[in-house]
Amino acid sequence: MDTLTVLQKRVSSAKLAAPAPSAEQRDAIYRSALRAADHGLMQPWRFLVIEGEGLDRLGELFVQATLHDNPSLSEPEQQSLKAKPRRAPLILVAIAACRQHPKVPHVEQLLSTGAAVQNMLNAAFAQGVGAFWRTGAMAYHPVVTEGLGVGQLEQIVGFLYLGTPAKPPHEPKSVNPETFFQSWPAQ
Template identity: 35%
Template sequence: MNDTTSLLSYLATRRSGKPRQLVAPGPSPAQLDAILTIAARTPDHGKLAPWRFVVIDTENRPEFAQMLDKAYRRERPDAGRLEHEAVAAFAHQAPCLIVILSAPDTTSHIPLWEQQLSCGAATMNLLHAAHAHGFAGSWITGWAAYNDEVASALGARGDDRIAGFVFIGTLPDSPEERLRPALGDVMRHWSPEA
């Protein structure tokens, strides 16, 4: 099998894993550096790097969980025990957790939308790089991605926003393929008569 065939096979079979199913091993520090270096090789009009990677190291997960719980309690003071347990579980999923911040340069002439697209492309590159290193990843959002207190605690400034939480680890079993859209439902050929 040549490199092109391997790449095409990879692209046709890459799957996300559910964060709660991702187990050790996760990437080593050197692998994580390589994954993030590849993630940063993304389309970036104006060379602005309008994204930031915030790694939540394992030893900091308890404090991360506490920060999330405090923010959740302020946002939803009537939340019950099960909700708080879910917040704690979220913080401790998978061996590796990276928060992606969309960090646009609002003084630039590059449109905000293009900078946000670059952030999304960097996140997808991160998932591809994790998979290429033999891991599974999952990009999710949820309430915490839209909470200003959480964003601030993670270093967001000004117009920065949380683009998502990327969990990386190993899947104990092969994931089931999920339903994909039929090409005809998401693609059409343009013509001037249309």
């Protein structure tokens, strides 16, 4: 698939199955992350690779976090939370590993990590790998961040679910660029 087609046609795959991306596909996805826009060449990111038993341990963290806030969580609700990571055979946790820098503020480092995730989404799509990016309450919950070893100055920017698409990607909705791009100053 050519580059512009990937960039203009990429969509998320909501339903994923095994197998996870191959070693070769992962390498391309990982290398793409590392080419994200990066002011100061700080590489303000790190990624956790979670699969197999790790998916179950992540599900347990989701349950622990929710029980921390809601001790009366029902058993079916707990089982549903525990199963969430199993929506894909592989999850990459993208972590903004921000540092103090006189010319590169925290927000730029955070955005750079987001750009790395977008590059991984594009690289996955280009190779026929299904992917979707999730955050939600678990990305910010202290029980989850502590359990994953996220440092005090770090922040999870997303869980990137990867696997084999359960069905072919849908055609993205057509959007008129003029809706979002305007000349300035106005004529």
